[in-house]
Amino acid sequence: xxxxxxxxxxxxxxxxxxxxxxxxxxxxxxxxxxxxxxxxxxxxxxxxxxxxxxxxxxxxxxxxxxxxxxxxxxxxxxxxxxxxxxxxxxxxxxxxxxxxxxxxxxxxxxxxxx
Amino acid sequence: xxxxxxxxxxxxxxxxxxxxxxxxxxxxxxxxxxxxxxxxxxxxxxxxxxxxxxxxxxxxxxxxxxxxxxxxxxxxxxxxxxxxxxxxxxxxxxxxxxxxxxxxxxxxxxxxx
Numbered sequence: 001x002x003x004x005x006x007x008x009x010x011x012x013x014x015x016x017x018x019x020x021x022x023x024x025x026x027x028x029x030x031x032x033x034x035x036x037x038x039x040x041x042x043x044x045x046x047x048x049x050x051x052x053x054x055x056x057x058x059x060x061x062x063x064x065x066x067x068x069x070x071x072x073x074x075x076x077x078x079x080x081x082x083x084x085x086x087x088x089x090x091x092x093x094x095x096x097x098x099x100x101x102x103x104x105x106x107x108x109x110x111x112x113x114x
Numbered sequence: 115x116x117x118x119x120x121x122x123x124x125x126x127x128x129x130x131x132x133x134x135x136x137x138x139x140x141x142x143x144x145x146x147x148x149x150x151x152x153x154x155x156x157x158x159x160x161x162x163x164x165x166x167x168x169x170x171x172x173x174x175x176x177x178x179x180x181x182x183x184x185x186x187x188x189x190x191x192x193x194x195x196x197x198x199x200x201x202x203x204x205x206x207x208x209x210x211x212x213x214x215x216x217x218x219x220x221x222x223x224x225x226x227x
Contacts, residue, residue, distance in 0.1 A: 038157075042220060042221075043118075043205045043207070043218030043219050043220055043221050044157065044205070044207075044216075044218045045217075045218065046215040046216065046217070049215075087156075091213065093212075093213040098212070098213070099162050099169055099170035099212070100145065100147070100162065100209065100212040100213050100214075100216075101147060101159040101162055101170060101173070102147070102149075102157075102159065102207075102216060103159065104149075104156045104157040104158070105156060106156050107156065
């Protein structure tokens with residue numbers, strides 16, 4: 001799986017938008033971009049994923065660069081409950097060695113200040 | 115629909131004992147993944163099972179660790195002769211298909227004294 005690079009940590013104020021960047025310059029044409037987050041003392045949870053087009057769901061939006069070498073997870077209004085480690089992960093469903101496993105990096109630790 | 119269940123949530127073992135961690139996937143999910151998170155580290159894939167079969171165990175230590183997912187009952191991650199370095203949070207995730215979203219359990223926190 002291709003590698004992703006994320007900032008170690010970010011801070012945000014409550015009720016403000018948060019933009020979490022992810023670089024994946026070696027992404028292949030069939031890699032999907034997935035985001036998971038892990039709240040303190042909990043298991044990870046799925047946030048969103050996309051391939052080429054921007055995606056929206058009830059939790060967040062995913063903006064994907066035109067060349068797909070980077071993407072940004074957008075939380076429109078951060079709450080204290082959004083404080084977590086956010087992981088950007090590439091998955092290729094068509095790869096010859098694909099078994100669906102998730103390869104987690106260090107992620108971005110998001111702090112939300114009241 | 116109940117989520118992924120793991121038990122026990124906390125497990126304390128002395129060095130040399132065995133640890134058995136259980137994972138009940140979500141209803142209808144036949145794909146189970148186990149991950150380990152060492153203190154202050156990220157999550158690492160260990161093993162992927164699909165009902166009665168181990169599909170990918172590339173992340174599992176070759177010795178002392180084993181996993182199963184029987185036709186009936188939960189998936190079990192078994193660690194024999196535990197050592198202090200096995201202290202970690204062990205998470206399982208289930209999925210209805212190989213490349214679908216994975217749903218994670220709350221984890222089992224293993225402490226080896």
